[in-house]
Amino acid sequence: MSVMLSEKDRRMLKGEYGKAAKLAMSILVRMAEVYGAEEMMDVTLAHIDGVGLLSEAGLEFAETLATLGGRVSIPTTLNMVPLDVQQWEKWRIPEDYARKALRQIKAYINMGCIPTCTCAPYQGYLTPRFGQQIAWAESNAIVFANSVLGARTNRYGDYIDICAAITGRVPQYGLHLKPNRKGQLLLRLVDIEPAVMMNDAFYPLLGYFLGRVAGDKIPVIEGLPAQATDDQLKALGAAAASSGAVALFHAVGVTPEANTLEEAFQNDTPEQVISVHSADLAAAQTELSTAEAGAQLDAVVLGCPHFSFAEFQQLAWIIQAQEGQSVHPGVRFIVLTNQLTYSLLQRSDLIDLLTGFGVQIVLDTCVFHCPILSLEVKVVMTNSGKHAYYAPGELGVQVAFGSMADCVRSAIEGNVCRRETPWTGL
Amino acid sequence: MDRIVIGKPVLAGSAEGVALVSKEPLSLWGGLSAQTGEIIDRRHERSGAVVTGKVFVFPQGRGSSTASAILLESVKAGTAPAAIINLKVDPILALGAIVADELYHKIVPIIVVSKEDFDAIQEGDYLEIAPDGTIKICAQQRG
Numbered sequence: 118m119s120v121m122l123s124e125k126d127r128r129m130l131k132g133e134y135g136k137a138a139k140l141a142m143s144i145l146v147r148m149a150e151v152y153g154a155e156e157m158m159d160v161t162l163a164h165i166d167g168v169g170l171l172s173e174a175g176l177e178f179a180e181t182l183a184t185l186g187g188r189v190s191i192p193t194t195l196n197m198v199p200l201d202v203q204q205w206e207k208w209r210i211p212e213d214y215a216r217k218a219l220r221q222i223k224a225y226i227n228m229g230c231i232p233t234c235t236c237a238p239y240q241g242y243l244t245p246r247f248g249q250q251i252a253w254a255e256s257n258a259i260v261f262a263n264s265v266l267g268a269r270t271n272r273y274g275d276y277i278d279i280c281a282a283i284t285g286r287v288p289q290y291g292l293h294l295k296p297n298r299k300g301q302l303l304l305r306l307v308d309i310e311p312a313v314m315m316n317d318a319f320y321p322l323l324g325y326f327l328g329r330v331a332g333d334k335i336p337v338i339e340g341l342p343a344q345a346t347d348d349q350l351k352a353l354g355a356a357a358a359s360s361g362a363v364a365l366f367h368a369v370g371v372t373p374e375a376n377t378l379e380e381a382f383q384n385d386t387p388e389q390v391i392s393v394h395s396a397d398l399a400a401a402q403t404e405l406s407t408a409e410a411g412a413q414l415d416a417v418v419l420g421c422p423h424f425s426f427a428e429f430q431q432l433a434w435i436i437q438a439q440e441g442q443s444v445h446p447g448v449r450f451i452v453l454t455n456q457l458t459y460s461l462l463q464r465s466d467l468i469d470l471l472t473g474f475g476v477q478i479v480l481d482t483c484v485f486h487c488p489i490l491s492l493e494v495k496v497v498m499t500n501s502g503k504h505a506y507y508a509p510g511e512l513g514v515q516v517a518f519g520s521m522a523d524c525v526r527s528a529i530e531g532n533v534c535r536r537e538t539p540w541t542g543l
Numbered sequence: 544m545d546r547i548v549i550g551k552p553v554l555a556g557s558a559e560g561v562a563l564v565s566k567e568p569l570s571l572w573g574g575l576s577a578q579t580g581e582i583i584d585r586r587h588e589r590s591g592a593v594v595t596g597k598v599f600v601f602p603q604g605r606g607s608s609t610a611s612a613i614l615l616e617s618v619k620a621g622t623a624p625a626a627i628i629n630l631k632v633d634p635i636l637a638l639g640a641i642v643a644d645e646l647y648h649k650i651v652p653i654i655v656v657s658k659e660d661f662d663a664i665q666e667g668d669y670l671e672i673a674p675d676g677t678i679k680i681c682a683q684q685r686g
Binding site: 140143144147148151152166167169170172173174175177178181254255256259271272273274275276277332333359361362404407485506507509510511513 | 553554568570572573574577583584585586603604605608609610611612613615616618619620631632634635637638639641642643645646647
């Protein structure tokens, strides 16, 4: 064994902290060898993705750890879960599926996880601090925590997340260490008008492009406006972590480890400089859409990652501008969010407006991991680069990517229509 | 003629099977069905191919952190590849294979090879993998 262990690590490995800690530490030590890490280190927050997908093996793993007496040793939040915990019957989720899903969630809650049930944990509860060493899973949360908050996590996958939460330890490797957070590629926004950058659709399209060119490298974007919102950066990161394995990006003058270009590259030079043109965004939209304009629409899905209060507000304003029109009878309009955001909505007067228009607000889960959409759904429209990227494979549907406003208009008309072309700013 | 290449075992084990080769990274979540072993990323160059029992040769994983869950489930479901050969160490894939070993005592070896050796493996070649990372490439009889 090459990795250096602390006394406590060794005792965990021997089983002195219980069988669950032993299993968790054993997986971590084997992963340390994969990483080539020389030692282990502490983490002080964890976020669990392993609860999100319901699979026979995933359920068995969670229940095994819980039965072995697993308890988290650091504050640990839960990612979205395989169903809407309180309203699954309303969404006609099969009972057999629901029973297993609830068992999986219960196993994690019994181990001490906080049932936040969201893929946007950075917008609600236990937001990591700058420089905090954390073990987060869920690709969009990882890229947000690293890039926008300046916390430090590797791309943890399902099941190592709970191992880190139980032991409070991870291999010291990768993005936990400052030198490895240095920018590698420079992306210059060349001929993109400021007005384009005000359009929300710009961010997922740029993110898709970013993931395509960066792969698993650390890109530095020059030219993003300082007033880019958390929601816009969330959309950018989620798309980049779908089309690529991006776990960290820097945006000069926007993100906390990139006050200057020099800081982003830690005074080194970029391996490569890439110009981003309007045409690249146009191409990104084409690549992200498999459904033709005019195609008959079955569903609109927003909230991937989970919608924030501000996004609901924005949606409500777009709906208000439609002068009383509502969703076409052939279309389902689903917005995914979490219980925390929903409780804020309950304090506003937005819920009546949204549901009156025809919006179905689904909590805690995701259309990829929960059978909310029926098999009859063939064409889906979304403003999410991540959703657009995965929908054809995961759901077997055709997908159209468009701005939030275009999603609303299409839902009213019952077919895919695009009036906004984000890359021209019109 | 057979050729021997020496790879680095990320997860050591013995395996053999026919090579399924792709030059494109793949995220297993959204990219592979654990129920059928089929590549379901419709944008992927090998969309529709089935990895079950094959030595799946592709550069690296990508994207979602749920990939480890898909690999674990495919081991439980019996649809997993016999082994995986990558160009770069993908920790999320390694994790899925390690948890499968801890939980089910089944090993899907993962070997990382150089670009030159990666390019030497052709679709349909028969590969024999040893625990030390040695890969024997028996070229498919062509023509």
